[in-house]
Amino acid sequence: MKVWVWADVTPDGPAPSALELLTKARDLGDEVAAIALGPGAKASTVALGEHGAKTVYASDDEVFSKHLAQPTVHALAGLVEEHSPDLILFPASYDARDIAGRLQARTGSTLMANATDVLGPDKARTEILGGTKIVDVELKGPAPKLVLIRPQSFAADPSGGTAEVVEVKADVPDDLKKAERLERHEEEASGPRLEDAKVVVAGGRGLGGTDAFEQLEKLAAAIGNAAVGASRAAVDAGWVPYSFQIGQTGKTVKPEVYICAGISGALQHMVGMKGAKRIVAITKDPDAPILKIADLGVVGDLFKIVPALTEEIEKRRTGS
């Protein structure tokens, strides 16, 4: 079975989603290929190969990044016609959603959005009613089946290997190049973005001021690649800017590990972080609502616990 993965690429390399989807694709079919179009595609082929792509259809041509999705879809539709894949996995990114939708219109096949898992060549899983129900969906209609998959649905795992790179021609009719991207804005941030970080360290009212946030920064640095967030109370108090805010009116995070200190767990905050896989709560209040959803609750003085934790992590890191 031919399973393809759409790889979002930039000059910095492939997006994590491409590697996640390839890891999954390996389990689904024997002929796994990736499609990478735009600057950075060729440079990404090594990583794509390592994660299971036997073939990478690639082009570094700017025409695929300079315009909206039309040139990309044109090239992709050509590849589909030539090679007849059975299934194509797309990440649920802005660009890939656009591409998948347009490809579906071109091929007349079936597109499923917002999937959380792919169970076979024509079966995918998703959550409905706000995640309260899980449903398996049968994909009918002609191949290729197109599935848009939520980020971080699978863990990326390299299998080793090298991909054969097939150059994709960039001859795109002019009428598909009418819409052009004039500018791109990069969001400035140090460290991982709060929404993307695998580990989030968050502080609340219990921190009592700006100084205590430095303790959290140190903890995040010791963990490595962790982001610092805050509850609304800490933001309202002016200790950290609004961009740190996690919760109903701030950011929603779903990290692997969420460590919070001095956060009691108002509903406003909890709706923004309850999707975390593991929650560690440090609070002095044994009745704090956060303890009800925490996997590990530590009742005590955060000003002692956080530095001790930081020290212990640093010790073990250097020790190993």
Added chain:
Amino acid sequence: MTVVLFVQRVRPRVALVANARPTGRGTPTADRVTRELTHVFLQKKLLQKLVPGLMHVFIFWGFIVLLPTIAEAAVAILDKESSLPILGGASWFAFVSDIFASLVVVGVAMAFFIRKVLKPDRFRGSHMEEADRILLLILAIVVTLLLWNASRIALGIAEVPDWRPVTNLLSGLFGTGGGAEIAERVLVWAHLLVILGFLVILPGSKHLHIATAPANVWLAKDGPTGRLEPNRIDLEAPEEDIRFGVATQKDLSKKQMLDLFSCTECGRCQEACPAWATGKPLSPKLLIMDLRDRVVAEAAGEVELQPLVPNAVVDQVVWDCVTCGACVRECPVDIEHIDTIVDLRRNLVMAESRFPQEAAPMLRGVENQENPWGEPASARLDWAKDLDVRVLQEGDPAPEVLFWVGCAGAFDERAQKTTQSVARLLAAAGIDSAVLGPREKCTGDPARRMGHEYLFQMLAEQNVETLNGAGVTKIVASCAHCFNTLANEYPDYGGTYEVVHHTQLLSELIAAGRLQPRTGDGKITYHDACYLGRHNGEFDAPRDVIGSDIEEMPRNRERSFCCGAGGARMWMEEESPRINDTRFEEAAATGAETVATACPYCLVMLDDVAKGKGSDIRVVDVATLLAEQPRI
């Protein structure tokens, strides 16, 4: 000539109102007649501020009484010996008009004193010079009248001079000779010319309110101000018939248009507005003035027809509003700021998808999980784990009272305590009650106040179907917002029930001896929830439930100051200084140890400040205060 100018100037404004969207509010109702009497003739809302109110009463009633004297002067211009039939020689009318003309002078003096000496902040942004001109014209009208009458007394041609104490006194200024003759002619002409000039200036000025205000009061909303005018969205209808709130002036209703021409720029709304008081750009007065100026300029072809937001008012102004209704309550001419603001929001949300992004999770939650926090419906009964609460299943007999828990009451940890207290008290009083549990959905209030009318409409229809299907006749709600929506807005969607707020039911049960009254000590202040108090007129029930003496805040009852959460502001970020900070400070200044609330929004907003400040003040719902009384 004057008439031509007047008509020419007033016509564009009349046309704007006449061509606006119908309101369906023309028919006489008891409320309209009462309002016309109290708000217009008795000047009730003006007298909410005593001194400026009296100022206006003097001028208003002065002019009502003096209307016939215009005719008198007109007659006198033709023949100074003749006068009006009936009133002409009537001693009582001579006396009354003499007194009232003098009162107008007093009124104008008061107005200048207020404007030039006291200079209240509410006038910031108003057209002060225009007001001065109008006041001087008013003064000129009555001064010429008084002096003219005085000259007539001096000449001996005035009827019943003894009944004119003020002018009699002034008549000493004039001799009896030729000077007085000339003066009399000059004054009567001056009097009429000033009146004619006044008529010419009138249409373009805020003083047009003398014509528009009575109509605006007539067209005001009957019933509680908490009810928003529905904007029905029928997606089956032809596209051109679907209205998504107000984009341009073409979408304004007659009432909304008339509001713009009724504003006197008095700024009472601005003074009461929590957004303005905390330094936000929104002032209800400036909103109305800016809309008016834009509408007039567009109608005159000076500028292109454009969406009102951001061309008349910027986006933030529209989003700053907490819909607390303080402006509507203060407005002497019954302008309905909230309906216009919500209509502007409706267009931004439904047509433009342009709104503060932090509110998006709320709308998503209401849409997908039927609650603003996106919690699963199965968690709606988490609060009832340790309680024996009847959950109304499909097909069950209807309870005597349905307890509408509300989303905050179901999911918010602090509000859950209130819910539990209410449930315990209902059980203690032996009330046959039940909850809908997972079948309850958000009433749609936050979506509606945010401007997502379509989402609200869907929820209203679904909830009404559930409630009607269950045969519910009486509902008790522990959230002031749910209460308002169920009581005042669901009838528009086919759901008519007897809806009470939990404080109302509890106070009834106490009065009936079915619950022990509270006998607590400790200093307590009570914060009036806008949607229970000002919007629905319930001030006593929560106070009755508290039972003990209340350390009232300076702004209480009708003039309570919002907690900052209404109008979907609960789900938006606010720049400091925040409304809840301001209100909490006011509560703390009473010296109270406890701040009692009657709405989960108020509870959360004020408690957030208390916790943030590390204050010892306890913020708690009145139901919990009552429930924690030791039972005998």
